[in-house]
Amino acid sequence: MREESQINNLLSACKRQDQKAQLEIYNRYCKAMYNIALRIIGDPDDAEDVMQEAFIKAFANLHRFAQKSTFGAWLKRIVINESISWLRKNTKMQTVPIDERLSGQLETDTFEMPNDTDVKMLLQAVSELKENYRVAISLLYFEGYDYEEISEIMHLSYGNVRTLVSRAKQKLKQIILEKMNTYS
Numbered sequence: 001m002r003e004e005s006q007i008n009n010l011l012s013a014c015k016r017q018d019q020k021a022q023l024e025i026y027n028r029y030c031k032a033m034y035n036i037a038l039r040i041i042g043d044p045d046d047a048e049d050v051m052q053e054a055f056i057k058a059f060a061n062l063h064r065f066a067q068k069s070t071f072g073a074w075l076k077r078i079v080i081n082e083s084i085s086w087l088r089k090n091t092k093m094q095t096v097p098i099d100e101r102l103s104g105q106l107e108t109d110t111f112e113m114p115n116d117t118d119v120k121m122l123l124q125a126v127s128e129l130k131e132n133y134r135v136a137i138s139l140l141y142f143e144g145y146d147y148e149e150i151s152e153i154m155h156l157s158y159g160n161v162r163t164l165v166s167r168a169k170q171k172l173k174q175i176i177l178e179k180m181n182t183y184s
Contacts, residue, residue: 007071015062026055029072033079039138040083042127050086054079080143080153087131125175133168140165 007028013021033054037047058065058078065074126137132154139145139153151161 004070008067011062011065011071014059022059025071029075030055032072033075036076036079036138036143037083039126039142040080040135041086042131042134046086046090047083050082051079054082057082076143080139084135084153087135121176121179125172125179128175129168129171132164133171136161136164137168137172 007025010021010025014025030051034047034051037050037054038044041047041050054075058075065071126134129137135154136150139150140147145153147158147161147165150156150165151158154161156164
């Protein structure tokens with residue numbers, strides 16, 4: 001509770017344009033927010049730029065923070081939205097249409113990682129996915145959003161998100177198996 005109280009005091013100071021408080025908030029959250037942006041965007045320099053823009057937007061809109069969630073969760077949502085906006089502006093994000101005949105087959109949610117797959121290999125494999133797959137996988141597994149939330153964030157239908165995630169998992173499994181065969 002003490003941490004939450006400190007954050008609330010810092011946020012009050014930030015609303016008064018206190019630059020020391022802004023720097024303190026930035027220092028507390030920058031690494032986590034950078035990692036979110038990096039997982040979505042894939043490029044370290046662009047992720048840094050997006051994270052900076054998200055902090056600027058957050059500080060400018062602190063009056064809108066209603067404290068219905070934690071500040072970190074609110075900031076995370078801003079970073080995710082900024083990252084997706086950046087992707088839309090700088091690349092053409094491909095959507096995967098639903099093929100009605102395949103949708104039932106693709107909606108299975110089982111995906112088993114080989115036992116000897118380590119985290120580093122997994123993160124490398126995720127970074128090799130095409131953008132819309134990487135975004136969907138990152139939002140689902142790394143950020144903890146459900147299909148409905150991902151649907152809202154990515155502006156896709158619920159069915160398209162399920163198909164997109166299913167195809168992303170298939171591709172991810174393929175990349176990992178190829179890497180494992182290369183290392184064996």
